[in-house]
Amino acid sequence: MQPRQSEAAARRTAQRSRSLSLADLAPDEVKSVVERYTGLHDAGSEQKKEHYESLVNHYYDLVTDFYEFGWGRSFHFAPRRRGESFKASQLRHQHFLADRLSMKPGMHILDVGCGVGGPTGNLARRTGASFTGINNNAYQVERAKLHTRDVRSLCRFIHGDYMRIPEDDGRFDGAIDVEATPHAPDKTAAFSEVLRVLRPGACFAGYDWCMTDDFDPSNAEHRRIRQDIMTGSGLPDIGGAEEICTALRDAGFELLEARDLAPESDPQTPWYRALQGRDLTLASIPRTPIGRALTNLVLRVGERLRLAPAGCTAVSTFLNRGADALVEGGESGVFTPMYFFLARKPGASED
Numbered sequence: 615m616q617p618r619q620s621e622a623a624a625r626r627t628a629q630r631s632r633s634l635s636l637a638d639l640a641p642d643e644v645k646s647v648v649e650r651y652t653g654l655h656d657a658g659s660e661q662k663k664e665h666y667e668s669l670v671n672h673y674y675d676l677v678t679d680f681y682e683f684g685w686g687r688s689f690h691f692a693p694r695r696r697g698e699s700f701k702a703s704q705l706r707h708q709h710f711l712a713d714r715l716s717m718k719p720g721m722h723i724l725d726v727g728c729g730v731g732g733p734t735g736n737l738a739r740r741t742g743a744s745f746t747g748i749n750n751n752a753y754q755v756e757r758a759k760l761h762t763r764d765v766r767s768l769c770r771f772i773h774g775d776y777m778r779i780p781e782d783d784g785r786f787d788g789a790i791d792v793e794a795t796p797h798a799p800d801k802t803a804a805f806s807e808v809l810r811v812l813r814p815g816a817c818f819a820g821y822d823w824c825m826t827d828d829f830d831p832s833n834a835e836h837r838r839i840r841q842d843i844m845t846g847s848g849l850p851d852i853g854g855a856e857e858i859c860t861a862l863r864d865a866g867f868e869l870l871e872a873r874d875l876a877p878e879s880d881p882q883t884p885w886y887r888a889l890q891g892r893d894l895t896l897a898s899i900p901r902t903p904i905g906r907a908l909t910n911l912v913l914r915v916g917e918r919l920r921l922a923p924a925g926c927t928a929v930s931t932f933l934n935r936g937a938d939a940l941v942e943g944g945e946s947g948v949f950t951p952m953y954f955f956l957a958r959k960p961g962a963s964e965d
Contacts, residue, residue, distance in 0.1 A: 687732030687761050690793045690821065691951045693875045694883040703883075707821070707952075708733045709740060711790050714819045714956055717741035721787040724748070726776050726808060726820070727794020731758025731769065737790075738768040746786070748772045748779060777804055784813045791820025793951055799850050801858065805865035805957075814961025818867065821952045823847075824855045826874065829948040839942050843949060846936010855953050867957035875952040876944070885952065886944035889937045 692707035717723060719742035725734045728747025738745050745768060749755050755773045762769040774780050777798065789808050798804035808818055830836050840852055859872050879885050943949025
């Protein structure tokens with residue numbers, strides 16, 4: 615009996631290391647997880663892709679609570695209109711996907727990399743469609759269940775890898791991707807899995823991150839911006855727009871539409887404004903440079919007083935570095951987080 619108990623305890627420990635939030639990690643674990651994450655990110659490109667699942671899990675174990683504090687339940691950007699709040703722009707951005715897929719009651723939609731369920735719940739409430747969200751971070755899956763408890767009959771969540779979706783062929787009437795596949799080590803393989811689980815004639819719509827045509831790989835500053843975005847956002851790589859389109863076609867999709875939505879933002883309210891400190895609201899403070907600096911200061915003091923685990927400041931620091939790089943990428947025009955695509959699985963619809 616004792617060996618079985620030890621094995622069970624080991625399994626629980628292994629699971630806990632993959633699925634806890636920063637707040638739930640033991641004080642002596644936080645620094646270790648930070649070091650594992652940064653170690654993976656300092657590795658070569660191929661090694662990062664090989665260990666992408668560990669990279670992404672370490673990243674979200676560390677940052678989910680920071681994200682919810684600063685961003686709420688929807689971890690994505692959006693093109694903003696003049697006078698529109700950040701939250702309103704996010705909601706409109708989500709509704710755009712629902713409109714492009716003509717979501718309605720009775721449809722079953724896959725949310726690829728669903729985060730903590732913000733868009734999933736919002737779209738279920740708006741359309742009445744049923745959703746299955748897949749996420750390889752167990753803590754985020756539990757948060758998603760909590761955030762969608764008012765529409766639990768319409769929302770289901772899977773702790774799994776979208777590179778290997780544990781669902782039958784042709785199960786879904788549509789699929790969405792809200793800035794989730796930038797984490798994919800192989801976009802063609804990821805999109806092929808989405809294609810497999812869609813019924814013939816169903817569509818896949820989403821927003822992906824990419825470097826724009828203005829990105830110059832020979833420009834050291836452009837390369838530095840790209841690297842800082844990758845480190846601050848837990849990404850194995852960032853390619854160009856054409857790579858997204860090619861991956862969709864190679865996966866077997868018919869590409870119906872593809873374009874960068876960043877230019878649709880009002881010039882006074884660019885998509886990265888939320889990180890610049892120009893939104894003067896109480897909710898926006900954690901996203902601003904001043905708010906981020908204050909968070910860093912509080913965490914640094916907390917670590918010294920042993921009120922916060924060692925490593926928390928390091929997490930905040932690489933998030934701030936990534937946030938600054940996102941602003942630089944937006945201002946220079948070399949990066950966009952909202953390359954929109956709409957693709958269809960070939961074949962006659964069964965409707």
